[in-house]
Amino acid sequence: MLSRTANNLYxxxxxxxxxxxxxxxxxxxxxxxxxxxxxxxxxxEWESVLLASGTKEAFxxxxxxxxxRNVETHxxxxxxxxxxVASCLSAARENGRIVRTALTTxxxxxxxxxxxxxxxxARTERSNLSTTDLIDWTLRACSxxxxxxxxxxxxxxxxxxxxxxxxxxxxxxxxxxxxxxxxVLLPDIGFVGSGLDNYQWRTVLRAMNATRAFHWVYxxxxxxxxxxxxxxxxxxxxxxLINAADGVRVHLDRLARAYGRETDAQARARDxxxxxxxxxxxxxxxxxxxxxxRGIIADVNRLGATVHDAYLSGDAR
Amino acid sequence: MADSFNExxxxxxxxxxxxxxxxxxxxxxxDLRGMKQSEAEALFRRIGITFAVYGEGGSPDRLIPFDxxxxxxxxxxxxxxxxxxxxxxxxxxxxxxDMYNRGEMVRAGRIPGHLVYQNxxxxxxxxxxxxxxxxxxxxxxxDLVRTGPDEFFVLEDNCRTPSGVSYMLENRExxxxxxxxxxxxxxxxxxxxxxxxxxxxxxxxxxxxxxGDPCVVILTxxxxxxxxxxxxxxxxxxxxxxxxxxxxxxxxxxxxxxTTEGPKRVDVIYRxxxxxxxxxxxxxxDSMLGIPGLMNxxxxxxxxxxSAPGAGVADDKxxxxxxxxxxxxxxxxxxxxxxxxxxxxxxxxxxxxVLENLDDLxxxxxxxxxxxxxxxxxxxxxxxxxxFATKIRENPDNYxxxxxxxxxxxxxxxxxxxxxxxxxxxxxxxxGQEVNLVPGGLTRxxxxxxxxxxxxxxxxxxxxxxxxxxx
Numbered sequence: 001m002l003s004r005t006a007n008n009l010y011x012x013x014x015x016x017x018x019x020x021x022x023x024x025x026x027x028x029x030x031x032x033x034x035x036x037x038x039x040x041x042x043x044x045e046w047e048s049v050l051l052a053s054g055t056k057e058a059f060x061x062x063x064x065x066x067x068x069r070n071v072e073t074h075x076x077x078x079x080x081x082x083x084x085v086a087s088c089l090s091a092a093r094e095n096g097r098i099v100r101t102a103l104t105t106x107x108x109x110x111x112x113x114x115x116x117x118x119x120x121x122a123r124t125e126r127s128n129l130s131t132t133d134l135i136d137w138t139l140r141a142c143s144x145x146x147x148x149x150x151x152x153x154x155x156x157x158x159x160x161x162x163x164x165x166x167x168x169x170x171x172x173x174x175x176x177x178x179x180x181x182x183x184v185l186l187p188d189i190g191f192v193g194s195g196l197d198n199y200q201w202r203t204v205l206r207a208m209n210a211t212r213a214f215h216w217v218y219x220x221x222x223x224x225x226x227x228x229x230x231x232x233x234x235x236x237x238x239x240x241l242i243n244a245a246d247g248v249r250v251h252l253d254r255l256a257r258a259y260g261r262e263t264d265a266q267a268r269a270r271d272x273x274x275x276x277x278x279x280x281x282x283x284x285x286x287x288x289x290x291x292x293x294r295g296i297i298a299d300v301n302r303l304g305a306t307v308h309d310a311y312l313s314g315d316a317r
Numbered sequence: 318m319a320d321s322f323n324e325x326x327x328x329x330x331x332x333x334x335x336x337x338x339x340x341x342x343x344x345x346x347x348d349l350r351g352m353k354q355s356e357a358e359a360l361f362r363r364i365g366i367t368f369a370v371y372g373e374g375g376s377p378d379r380l381i382p383f384d385x386x387x388x389x390x391x392x393x394x395x396x397x398x399x400x401x402x403x404x405x406x407x408x409x410x411x412x413x414x415d416m417y418n419r420g421e422m423v424r425a426g427r428i429p430g431h432l433v434y435q436n437x438x439x440x441x442x443x444x445x446x447x448x449x450x451x452x453x454x455x456x457x458x459x460d461l462v463r464t465g466p467d468e469f470f471v472l473e474d475n476c477r478t479p480s481g482v483s484y485m486l487e488n489r490e491x492x493x494x495x496x497x498x499x500x501x502x503x504x505x506x507x508x509x510x511x512x513x514x515x516x517x518x519x520x521x522x523x524x525x526x527x528x529g530d531p532c533v534v535i536l537t538x539x540x541x542x543x544x545x546x547x548x549x550x551x552x553x554x555x556x557x558x559x560x561x562x563x564x565x566x567x568x569x570x571x572x573x574x575x576t577t578e579g580p581k582r583v584d585v586i587y588r589x590x591x592x593x594x595x596x597x598x599x600x601x602x603d604s605m606l607g608i609p610g611l612m613n614x615x616x617x618x619x620x621x622x623x624s625a626p627g628a629g630v631a632d633d634k635x636x637x638x639x640x641x642x643x644x645x646x647x648x649x650x651x652x653x654x655x656x657x658x659x660x661x662x663x664x665x666x667x668x669x670x671v672l673e674n675l676d677d678l679x680x681x682x683x684x685x686x687x688x689x690x691x692x693x694x695x696x697x698x699x700x701x702x703x704x705f706a707t708k709i710r711e712n713p714d715n716y717x718x719x720x721x722x723x724x725x726x727x728x729x730x731x732x733x734x735x736x737x738x739x740x741x742x743x744x745x746x747x748x749g750q751e752v753n754l755v756p757g758g759l760t761r762x763x764x765x766x767x768x769x770x771x772x773x774x775x776x777x778x779x780x781x782x783x784x785x786x787x788x
Contacts, residue, residue, distance in 0.1 A: 003575045004564050098540040101553035109363065157577060259578050314564065314575030 001102075003314035006161040008099040010312060012092045012111075013165030016142050019088035021173035022075045023138035024207045025049045028180055029071060030131050031203040046071045052180040055081055068131070076134050077122060085138050086122070089114050092145070102158050106148040114141040139209075157258055160251040164307060167247030171300045174239050177207060178231055179293045201227050208239055225281045228289065233276065241296060242276045248303065249273050255311070263310035268303050322465045322725040323737050324388065334389040334785055335728075337503040341496075342386060342728065342735050350385075350730065353495055357383050360491050382778035383488065385495070388727045388740055388760040392787035395506075398461070398469065398744070399754055401653030404644060406457040406746040409476055409631045411647035412640075413453035416630060417444050422646050428639045433630060437684070440592060440627030442599050446616050449522040450750050453625040454632075455587075456482075456515070457746040461654070463725040470657045470722065472741065474640065476632040477624055478589045481759045481779075482745050483547040486511060486554075488781040489757070504786040506756035511745070512554035518749035519585045525618035526570065531584040533557045534574065536565070538590050538606050548589050562590075567610035572620045585621045592626045634683045634717050635661060658720060662713040671718040672709060675702045678718040680709065693769060695721050724769055727780070729762055739763045741771050742782065756784035 032045035046066040050056040055074070058081060063070040076085045093115040096103055103111075117137070121129060146166070153159050202222055205211045208231065217236055218226050232241045249269040256262045284292045310316060325335040361380050390398070415421050416433050423430040433439060458479025460472040489508050493500055516533065523531035537548040539561050552559035564574050565583065573580035588595060594604040599612035614620045630636065638659050644652040660667035660678075671678060680692040692705040709716050726737030744758030760780040761771035771777040 001577055002558055002560065002564055003577050004561065005558075006577045094540070097545075100549050101559065105363075161577075255577075311577045316575070316577060316579045 001157055003312055003316065005099050005102055006158065007308075007312040008095040009102060009158050010161045010165035010307075012095045012099075013162045014169040015088040015092035015095070016145050017166055017169035017173060018083055019085045019092075019138055020142040021169075021176065022053065022083065022085050022088070023135045023142075024173070024177055025053055025180070026072060026075055026131060027135050028177060028203055028207040030068065030135075031206060033068060048180050050074075052176045053083065054176070055083060072131055072134065076138075085134075086118055089118055089141065104148070104152040104154075106152045107145065110141075110145040110148045114145065117141070157255060160255045160258075161311070163251045164248050167244045167251070168300060168304050168307070170239060171241055171244035171248070172297060174208070174231055174241055174244060175293045175296045175300070177204060178228070179290060179297075180204070204231070210237060210239070213237065225285070228284055229281045232284065233280065242273065245269065245272045245276055245300075248307075252307070263306075265303065265306045265310045268306050272299055272303060321723040321737075321739070322463065322468075324463070324725050324727045324740075325737075327466070334391040334394070334783075337499070338387065338389065338728075341499060342730075353385060354730070356495060357385060357491055360494070361487070364487065381484065381773045382764060383491070384729050384738075384762055384764070384778050384780045385492070386728050386730055386735065387492065387499075387781045387783045388742075388762075389783045389785065392785050395756055395784040396787070397467075397653065399756070401469070402457075402459050402744055402746050402754055403752045404648065404650060404653050405459055405471065405474070405640065406454070406748050406752060408640065408643040408647050408652075409457060409474060410452055410454055410748055412643045413476075413625070413628055413631050414447060414451045415647070417446065417453075417627060422643070425646070427642055427646055428636070432633075432635050432639075436630050436633055436636070438592070438627065438629030438633060440630075442612055443616070443625065443627045448625045449524060449621055452522055452748050453628040455518055455522065455623040455748050457748060458743050459654075459746065461742045461744070462657075462722055463740075463742070464723055465725075469654060471640070471654050472657060473634065473637060474632040475743075476628045477591070479743065479745065480544045480547055480589075481743060482511065483550045484779050485745070485757055485759045485782065486550075488759075488779055492781045503783070506784045506786045508755045508757040511755045512551060514747055514753050514755065515551070515587075516555040516557070518747040518751075518753065519587055519621075519623055521749035521751070522621050522623065523584050524621045527584040532582060533585045533587065534560045534565075534583050536560055536562070536586050536588040536590055536595075538594070542589075544589065551587075562594075562604075562606045562608050565608045565611075567608060567614055570614060570617060570619045572608065572611060572614050583620060585623065587623045592629065595622070595626065634659075634681060635663065638717075657722060660718045662709055662716040662718065667718075668709070668713045671716070672706055675706060675718075677721060679721055680705060680716055680718045683715055683717060693721065696769070721769075727760070727762065729764070729780075731764075731766075736766070738766070739769050739771065740780070756786075757782045 026049070029046050029049035046068065047056065049071060050059050050066060053075065059066070059071070059074050062080070063074060074081055074084065078084045079087055079090075081087060093111045096108055096111040100108060121137070149162060153162070201224055202211065205214050205222070205227060210230065214222070214227070214230055217230060217234065230237050230240065234240050235243055237243065252266045252269050256266050325332060325339065331339045358380065361383060412422065416423075416439070420430070420433075422428050423433060454476035456479060458475035458481070460475070461469050462472050463469050485508060519533045520531045533555070534557055535548055535552045537545060537559055539545070542548070549559050558574065560574055565572055566575070567573075568580070572583045572586070574583050590606055593601045595607040596609060596611040597604045597607050598609045600607070611620070611622070612626070615622050615626070638656065638661060641652040641656055644650055660671050662668040662671055671680065675692070676694045678694045680694070682690040692702065694702065697705075724739040724741065727740045728735045729738040731738070740760050740762045742758050742760050744754060747753040760782040761773070762778050762780055763769060763771045763776065764778045765776050768776065773779070
């Protein structure tokens with residue numbers, strides 16, 4: 001297929017996941033903000049959300065004060081923030097319009113409907129829109145678009161590029177949401193395992209829609225170790241890093257079979273999966289969760305760049 | 318309105334082609350009509366067929382108003398149009414082939430050389446080159462108006478990249494979906510074969526160096542173009558790639574497209590991009606939309622471009638006057654379709670007549686389109702006419718004038734029920750190794766009462782166009 005078409009499909013998927021990540025970050029922030037402020041006494045939970053979203057500098061320049069209303073505007077409505085929910089869903093829909101013929105009617109309609117509803121929300125008085133409404137709406141819109149694709153798209157190379165986009169962005173997002181913890185708990189490693197800590201860790205599970213799943217899988221107490229195991233290393237968890245990385249690998253391998261040739265991307269994806277398989281939670285905490293997550297985020301970025309060079313840039317020979 | 322030809326009624330009786338529709342419209346309850354109208358709009362919106370007009374601002378997601386009352390031709394009426402349109406399309410192509418080679422018609426003194434060779438649309442870059450099958454204009458859109466039962470006039474020819482064919486196809490789809498019984502009761506010739514015929518036409522003009530199955534693509538200026546929907550619709554219906562300039566590059570003797578599996582050779586480019594933009598090395602150097610080096614590959618037979626660069630010289634409004642003569646000169650036939658009598662302000666006598674009769678004439682810019690920059694004498698105020706007269710005196714070469722035609726009217730749904738509204742017709746003639754025409758076209762309708770301007774940018778709508786199937 002045309003490289004530009006593949007690139008558009010890939011980015012539609014990434015934008016959808018990114019919109020969802022923002023909604024999940026909002027949820028983490030809103031939950032954490034309801035907790036008593038004991039960790040060092042002056043930590044601002046909203047700032048950690050902004051750091052995790054990678055947009056703190058832009059936010060500071062525009063809004064200054066990191067209070068709920070501003071962060072919500074920034075992460076949901078603000079078109080100047082290229083990764084806000086509104087920006088992501090509009091960009092996904094515009095990319096969809098460009099490659100309209102590569103999408104089924106169902107996927108296109110889901111994209112189009114999200115775009116139209118977004119327009120309505122932007123015109124609605126803000127006091128009539130609670131943070132919860134915004135989060136729920138985003139998760140629903142993204143599920144509809146993804147679900148329509150899953151149910152109706154042809155399983156050709158375009159499907160693989162879509163899924164590579166979903167999984168790469170998901171790996172990045174899971175790592176970022178987990179990384180929020182680093183900023184909240186920075187002052188003292190001793191907080192790992194304390195009561196407050198567990199409460200905040202549970203918030204992470206909530207944000208990942210994974211509270212019940214977690215209990216089904218582990219039972220017993222919620223500990224930082226179990227949560228990291230669940231969200232990083234457990235293949236049962238749908239958004240775990242290992243599943244996301246493996247999703248990229250699976251679809252790259254399908255492409256290699258269909259095209260009859262391998263590129264650097266396949267090797268890099270296999271390498272990332274192998275390294276995750278070889279690690280355990282003890283390793284991760286020994287090295288430091290933050291360092292580990294930063295490493296993963298960098299690896300995922302490199303994998304994305306390799307996929308771009310091998311397939312999407314149009315320079316393939 | 319009273320003196321214009323009404324396509325449904327003649328001497329108080331319903332004309333035969335409309336026999337199946339008169340009662341249908343009369344018996345349709347108002348609420349059903351309202352429901353169907355909203356259904357049609359929802360369908361158009363859902364498929365995403367929208368229209369944006371350059372320079373008008375407004376939403377790029379605007380819909381062209383769709384009128385549910387079909388416009389109908391009998392088999393006999395269509396037979397004449399069919400022959401006339403194909404004849405004209407063949408003559409226009411013969412003219413182009415001649416003008417880029419020996420120029421026999423100029424040598425014979427049948428058309429002034431400066432109208433051709435000094436025309437902005439004349440591309441010196443392709444002089445001496447004959448494209449595959451000798452075809453320059455592969456999709457010829459011929460705009461027709463009707464003034465009486467057997468009176469048809471060609472208003473203008475479109476030899477470059479006429480748009481609107483997606484409306485012809487979608488209008489039919491939507492009518493069939495909403496009123497299936499109408500199609501069971503009337504024998505309507507199908508138009509749905511158009512994309513397949515277009516593909517066959519494009520494949521039939523594959524370049525000399527093409528081996529095996531020709532790879533056809535549509536070249537679009539991009540998703541911000543007002544006709545982008547049509548480009549993507551046609552690509553989808555034909556099953557070919559829709560490419561932008563950035564997707565193509567020249568290497569060696571060929572044009573290639575960038576795919577996820579590496580470069581793939583392209584043989585035929587159906588471009589929906591003006592000449593000026595297709596190759597920055599040959600034409601406008603600042604064009605970001607084109608493919609550097611494309612023209613070299615074209616001239617050496619490595620790729621076909623449809624329509625051929627330079628085809629626009631045949632659809633110029635000043636050259637238009639000579640099309641009936643082209644039919645006689647190249648085909649040795651009498652033209653089946655008439656031109657509208659045209660005065661060329663470039664000629665002193667004509668200009669004098671035009672300035673004296675502005676009240677009754679329609680004056681157009683030679684290179685204008687879309688209904689802009691024109692004067693409709695009978696509908697203009699005294700000061701508007703005076704202002705226009707000054708413009709004509711300043712630059713007479715830039716204007717032509719025609720009598721105000723009494724355009725036929727077709728029944729149309731309006732707020733008060735059904736009323737006649739003026740219409741025109743654009744059929745799409747395909748020219749490759751063969752010449753083909755699907756029975757139908759795009760009927761545009763001036764929705765404002767009494768208005769003669771059917772352009773969608775100025776309050777025009779569209780209708781499904783029926784041709785009753787012959788025996």
